[in-house]
Amino acid sequence: MFGYYIDLATRSLRRNKALTALMVLAIALGIGASMTTLTVLHVLSGDPLPGRSGTLYYPQIDPRDGQGYLPGKTEPMDQVTWIDGMNLLQAKRADRQALMTGGTVAIQPDNSTLDPFYEDARYTTADFFPMFGVPFRYGHAWNAADDEAHARVAVIDGPLNDKLFGGGDSTGRTLRLSGVAFRIVGVVGDWNPNPHFYDLNRKSYGEDEGVYVPLSTSQDVGMNHDGGMDCWGNGGGGNTPAHNAPCVWLQFWVQLDSPARAAAYRQFLVSYSEQQKALGRFQRPPNVRLRNVMQWLDYNQVVPDDVRLQTGLAFGFLLVCLVNMVGLMLAKFMRRAGELGVRRALGASKKALFAQLLVESGVVGLVGGVGGLLLALAGLWLVRRQPASYAALANIDPEMLFATFVLALGASLLAGLLPAWRACQVTPALQLKSN
Amino acid sequence: MELRPILATLRRHKVILWLLMLEIALSCAIICNGVFLVAQRLQHMDMPSGIAEHELVQIQQAPIAPPSDRYARAQEDLATLRAIPGVQAVGMSNQVPFGGASSNGNVMLSPTQPHRTLSAAEYFGENLVQTLGLRLVAGRDLRPDEYVDADVVIRELASGSGKGFPVPMIVSQALATRLWPQRNPLGRLVWLTPTASFRVVGVVRTLARANAYDTATAQYSMIIPLHMGADKDQSYLLRTRPQDRQRVLAAATAALKRADPTRVVTHARTYDRIRSDYFKDDHATAGMLVSVIVAVLLVTGLGIVGLASFWVAQRRRQIGIRRALGARRADILHYFQTENFLIVTFGIVLGMVLAYGISLFLMMRYELPRLPAGYFPVGALVLWGIGQLAVLGPALRAAAVPPVVATRSV
Numbered sequence: 001m002f003g004y005y006i007d008l009a010t011r012s013l014r015r016n017k018a019l020t021a022l023m024v025l026a027i028a029l030g031i032g033a034s035m036t037t038l039t040v041l042h043v044l045s046g047d048p049l050p051g052r053s054g055t056l057y058y059p060q061i062d063p064r065d066g067q068g069y070l071p072g073k074t075e076p077m078d079q080v081t082w083i084d085g086m087n088l089l090q091a092k093r094a095d096r097q098a099l100m101t102g103g104t105v106a107i108q109p110d111n112s113t114l115d116p117f118y119e120d121a122r123y124t125t126a127d128f129f130p131m132f133g134v135p136f137r138y139g140h141a142w143n144a145a146d147d148e149a150h151a152r153v154a155v156i157d158g159p160l161n162d163k164l165f166g167g168g169d170s171t172g173r174t175l176r177l178s179g180v181a182f183r184i185v186g187v188v189g190d191w192n193p194n195p196h197f198y199d200l201n202r203k204s205y206g207e208d209e210g211v212y213v214p215l216s217t218s219q220d221v222g223m224n225h226d227g228g229m230d231c232w233g234n235g236g237g238g239n240t241p242a243h244n245a246p247c248v249w250l251q252f253w254v255q256l257d258s259p260a261r262a263a264a265y266r267q268f269l270v271s272y273s274e275q276q277k278a279l280g281r282f283q284r285p286p287n288v289r290l291r292n293v294m295q296w297l298d299y300n301q302v303v304p305d306d307v308r309l310q311t312g313l314a315f316g317f318l319l320v321c322l323v324n325m326v327g328l329m330l331a332k333f334m335r336r337a338g339e340l341g342v343r344r345a346l347g348a349s350k351k352a353l354f355a356q357l358l359v360e361s362g363v364v365g366l367v368g369g370v371g372g373l374l375l376a377l378a379g380l381w382l383v384r385r386q387p388a389s390y391a392a393l394a395n396i397d398p399e400m401l402f403a404t405f406v407l408a409l410g411a412s413l414l415a416g417l418l419p420a421w422r423a424c425q426v427t428p429a430l431q432l433k434s435n
Numbered sequence: 436m437e438l439r440p441i442l443a444t445l446r447r448h449k450v451i452l453w454l455l456m457l458e459i460a461l462s463c464a465i466i467c468n469g470v471f472l473v474a475q476r477l478q479h480m481d482m483p484s485g486i487a488e489h490e491l492v493q494i495q496q497a498p499i500a501p502p503s504d505r506y507a508r509a510q511e512d513l514a515t516l517r518a519i520p521g522v523q524a525v526g527m528s529n530q531v532p533f534g535g536a537s538s539n540g541n542v543m544l545s546p547t548q549p550h551r552t553l554s555a556a557e558y559f560g561e562n563l564v565q566t567l568g569l570r571l572v573a574g575r576d577l578r579p580d581e582y583v584d585a586d587v588v589i590r591e592l593a594s595g596s597g598k599g600f601p602v603p604m605i606v607s608q609a610l611a612t613r614l615w616p617q618r619n620p621l622g623r624l625v626w627l628t629p630t631a632s633f634r635v636v637g638v639v640r641t642l643a644r645a646n647a648y649d650t651a652t653a654q655y656s657m658i659i660p661l662h663m664g665a666d667k668d669q670s671y672l673l674r675t676r677p678q679d680r681q682r683v684l685a686a687a688t689a690a691l692k693r694a695d696p697t698r699v700v701t702h703a704r705t706y707d708r709i710r711s712d713y714f715k716d717d718h719a720t721a722g723m724l725v726s727v728i729v730a731v732l733l734v735t736g737l738g739i740v741g742l743a744s745f746w747v748a749q750r751r752r753q754i755g756i757r758r759a760l761g762a763r764r765a766d767i768l769h770y771f772q773t774e775n776f777l778i779v780t781f782g783i784v785l786g787m788v789l790a791y792g793i794s795l796f797l798m799m800r801y802e803l804p805r806l807p808a809g810y811f812p813v814g815a816l817v818l819w820g821i822g823q824l825a826v827l828g829p830a831l832r833a834a835a836v837p838p839v840v841a842t843r844s845v
Contacts, residue, residue, distance in 0.1 A: 019741055022737050022738075022741050025737070026734050029733075033727060037723075067551075068551060104497075104667065106497065106500075106699055108499060116499055116699050118497060118667070118699050118701055178500060179499050224666070224667065233628065234595055234629075234631075245593070305801050309472070309797075310720065310727075313465065313727050316461065316465045317727050317734075320461045320465065320731055320734055323457050323458040323738075324735070324737075324738035326454055327455060327741070328738065328741045328745075331451070331741065332745075334745075335745065386719040387712075388715060388716045389716070391719070
């Protein structure tokens with residue numbers, strides 16, 4: 001019976017090509033627009049480290065003076081000072097912990113055909129790599145002993161390795177960074193978490209560092225800091241503050257493997273704040289937060305409002321398309337009252353007619369879905385050509401592909417319900433008589 | 436045109452009538468809000484910077500290893516750049532309007548107040564008023580002898596001594612008006628830390644911040660006479676004639692490289708580039724909004740064409756009868772046009788309510804301003820236009836129905 005309905009549907013749709021094309025176009029445009037924006041939203045609000053992000057936390061404390069403090073309202077700082085970062089790092093209360101910040105370093109290639117250039121860099125302690133699950137193409141990360149020894153070692157990423165060493169195994173080779181020789185110990189494989197959750201002071205999307213060096217070494221060499229810096233009291237000036245300056249400019253991440261560990265760590269942050277207040281370094285009462293990756297992204301409102309607005313608008317548009325389709329379907333079915341009357345008179349039940357008409361709207365939905373998918377691919381291609389910082393990430397994945405068809409089919413079946421029901425109400429006798 | 440028969444007919448096609456009205460209402464709501472959002476973007480992108488945008492180029496450079504004296508290096512570089520033919524003025528700054536990377540200070544009106552009054556951009560650097568082409572509306576420019584090395588100030592701040600303060604500074608008019616409404620700002624003091632005080636010696640008409648996200652505070656700027664050392668965060672700014680910009684950029688880059696072959700020029704671009712980079716997301720969003728608005732209009736228009744065609748086909752008999760009874764073609768044409776006008780009007784009324792509701796939601800959710808009343812008539816006019824355009828074809832076809840149809844059975 002289903003096959004027969006499909007046959008009837010295609011015949012009926014072919015009979016009035018303009019109307020069918022109109023319906024397919026409407027649904028395809030609606031699906032195309034909403035899938036384009038939904039895909040962008042999906043990509044941007046995705047988990048940067050699936051499977052790991054739940055156990056990664058960003059401790060926040062509040063080392064500022066009393067100025068501007070509103071009890072219960074003021075959020076703690078978004079980064080840590082050098083002193084607090086080092087204290088928390090050395091306390092080793094978490095399963096893993098890393099203190100880091102961003103900067104840019106000058107690279108002088110040995111290869112004389114390349115001019116010196118600046119590359120984004122991350123200065124971090126060793127746990128960064130195992131904690132964030134960074135894969136290595138060649139070699140390995142440095143370890144805590146290297147941090148201690150202020151070792152002149154570096155890890156570089158794939159694109160930089162391609163640029164400098166033609167993509168070969170460069171471990172053991174020398175790299176001149178900011179005028180100082182470093183030994184390459186590892187080359188990072190394909191790793192590019194988006195959003196750039198561990199340091200949101202720079203661009204949130206499409207950001208990646210080419211060079212990683214130990215935090216301790218970066219300070220010896222005087223590598224410059226780049227990113228957010230917030231000072232209070234008499235701090236300020238210069239982009240790379242002194243280590244004792246009242247300025248926050250480092251990010252501190254911890255891995256806590258169980259909720260109990262997280263609760264204990266939170267308590268530790270409170271007692272640390274109390275202890276620092278007793279020492280006179282902090283002046284505010286303990287004001288701490290411990291957010292995991294997704295909570296941290298949410299708190300920072302990383303997904304641009306524009307993208308949400310666009311998605312809302314596109315779904316409004318889809319609604320217009322659906323209402324439009326309901327109207328056209330209704331017109332189409334009503335015109336066939338005579339044919340439906342004949343089928344009823346020949347013994348088809350209302351239910352059978354209803355099923356037949358729904359199959360027809362389903363066919364429109366499927367064709368519209370294919371059209372919508374093509375339009376969404378074209379739309380995403382357009383988005384990728386936009387200059388926005390997140391543009392390059394706009395690609396459709398299998399999940400969204402599936403969602404497109406479910407949405408298209410569901411939407412058009414929904415749109416077919418009312419017209420099909422109305423059309424089933426025909427009185428066979430009346431229709432037969434009038435013809 | 437008699438309205439009653441039209442209304443009577445519409446009453447007999449309630450479902451289709453409601454669907455059409457709903458579609459028009461939704462389109463109306465989307466178009467009103469969409470056009471408003473686009474207009475807001477365009478207005479935001481049009482934000483004044485206060486500087487001679489088309490006459491400026493920016494160069495940022497960084498040495499491979501820090502020079503022994505960053506301050507001396509900066510002065511040498513400025514002298515090198517000044518010597519380039521076609522350069523009218525040379526300045527140096529820690530930030531530029533709409534540059535993105537910003538430096539801001541907490542402004543207080545007394546050294547002891549517990550909360551800051553506001554945050555404003557701190558422009559540090561050389562010769563900014565002349566190079567940027569700022570318009571002084573009161574007071575004077577900063578004098579060369581008033582400049583201090585940034586490191587000296589940082590050291591004095593860290594030691595907590597108030598030595599060397601107050602330092603003279605220039606403020607933007609927006610900041611002056613906000614801090615001292617209707618009073619003369621010249622000679623007044625502000626504090627950026629409890630010990631660092633500054634005395635206003637001049638007011639410039641407009642100077643936008645580097646991170647001008649919020650229109651209300653986008654023009655709060657201060658210019659402080661600090662010598663900055665040459666480093667990667669400082670910008671050399673060159674003023675030249677618009678047609679000389681590319682040549683000056685190339686010459687300046689070459690001259691800086693000649694002075695120190697190991698340095699890296701990280702940015703060499705016109706100010707126009709900086710501005711368009713800063714507003715690129717707004718540009719993309721505006722483009723997206725416009726395409727959705729066009730698509731909504733297209734779908735709505737096509738929907739009206741489809742349903743009107745259906746109606747015309749369904750009423751062929753009646754049209755024939757009317758024609759046989761003496762109605763002219765124009766009467767039939769006007770009938771369908773009036774019918775469409777009525778339906779669209781009902782839809783617009785519904786759409787206004789919906790548009791207002793969406794606007795209220797957006798105000799709450801995204802802190803957008805309220806939809807101004809002026810956008811409602813815009814939406815209405817657009818939809819009336821689209822409706823009439825869409826119905827014209829089917830209505831003409833209806834008018835072409837010959838009276839003889841009345842006498843045929845099928």
